[in-house]
Amino acid sequence: MIAITGATGQLGQLVIEDLLKTVPASQLVAIVRNPAKAQALSDKGIDVRQGDYNDEATLSKALQGVDKLLLISGSEVGKRAEQHGNAIRAAKAAGVKFIAYTSLLHADKSPLGLHVEHVATEKMLAESGIPYALLRNGWYTENYLASAPPAIEHGVFIGSAGEGKIAAAPRADYAAAAARVISSDGHAGKIYELAGDNAWTLSELASELSKQSGKPVSYQNLSEADFAAALKGVGLPAGLADMLADSDIGASKGGLFDDSHTLSKLIQRPTTPLSESVKSIL
Known part of the structure; x- marks a missing residue:
């Protein structure tokens, strides 16, 4: 059984x-x-079980009879290390034989503040005694394309990434890699640095938006503090705004770049190019 x-x-x-x-x-x-x-x-015939990252007992129950676990990192930044610890202990108690975990690109040396909880989780996995693989995911293209409509409307795309190259890919590409690793053998002990084949800067993203929308869009680079303030100004929660601004600064230092093409090798096809992702949202 795969959970x-x-x-x-x-x-x-x-x-x-x-x-x-x-x-x-x-x-x-x-x-x-x-x-x-x-x-x-449930309608597809999948066994749906209740399990809460904050409640180890529910996870232990949900993992009964499971051989392999895909541990998708939680969304509550600041609580994730503790939550993932609950899941790893529950997996050990339930006799799970393999875990694949969605970590962060080059987590062990990443300049992004997000790396801290991922590194803590990777350490807990190493100490658990359960065979595991790390799916160190780069940025999702969607993380930036969520800002595309207002950028096209106002003619400016804002960020703090400078000319940092971002090797992003859509969620679906990372999902295909996770599905492959969790459903096939021979991945224990592997660390996969997963990123898009073709990196781009935010200036190049603005150019692509301009080209496909037919409206002028330029990139405006802001300081970390100003970018965080702008995100809060449009209604983003403070924690999320600060995390996104920190991640952009990390991108400016090369934190979201990788050219190993590990993702495309794993999914046995090229990753989805930026132009295609922009086209799909327009």
Whole structure:
């Protein structure tokens, strides 16, 4: 049995979609905080089980009979190390034989503040005694494209990444890699640095938005403090705004760049180019 945590999340849903191409629904366990939101998964014949990252006992129960676990990192920055610890201990108690964890690109040397909880989780996995693989995901293209509509409307895309190269790929590409690793053998002990084939700067993203929308869009580089303030000004929660600004500064230092092409090798096709992602949102 293969279990996926965060199965109703944006990445989790895409992983399950991919897994269903090769794995019978009866072999999948979807672990979700609120089963009422997972009716669509139940309808496909997937075993939906309640499990909360904050409650180790629910996770231990949800993982009974599971051989492999895809541990998708939680979304509550600041609480994740503790939550992932609950999941790892529960997996050990339930006799899970393999864990694949969605970490951060070059987590061990990343300049992004986000790396701290991922490094802590990687350490707990190493100490657990359970065979595991690290899926160190780069940035999702969607993280930036969420800002595309207002950028096109106002003619300016703002950020703090300077001319840092960002090797992003859409969530679906990372989901395909996760599905492959969790459904096949030979991945224990592997660290996969996953990123898009073709890196781009935010200036190049602005140019692509301009080209495809037919409206002038330029990139405006801000200080970390000014970018965070601008994000808060449009209604983003303070914690999220600060995290995004910090991540852009990290990108300016090369934190979101990788040219190993590990992701495309794993999914056996090129990653989705920026132009295609822009086209799909327009």
